Amino acid sequence: MVAALAGSLRGFIRFFRDVMGEDAYRKYQAHHAASGCAGPVLTEREFWKDKMDRQDLVPGGRCC
Known part of the structure; x- marks a missing residue:
């Protein structure tokens, strides 16, 4: 029971x-x-900045 709940x-x-x-x-x-992307992997900081910038360009895709 506890295992199922966990x-x-x-x-x-x-x-x-x-x-x-x-x-x-x-x-x-x-x-x-x-x-197999040729470019370097973005850092986590760069990734989140890019993601937020793209969301700001198309705000209809989010709830708030």
Whole structure:
């Protein structure tokens, strides 16, 4: 019972983090490595700045 509850809680936390975009940089790194991009990998700081700049250009894609 406790193990099932703990597993459910871990699943919820992972889902919440995915919804909030916390794993976006990790996904970017995996995509960059898998796709064979010629350019260098952005640092995490550069990645988030680029992501926020792109969201500011197209604000209709977000809720707030």
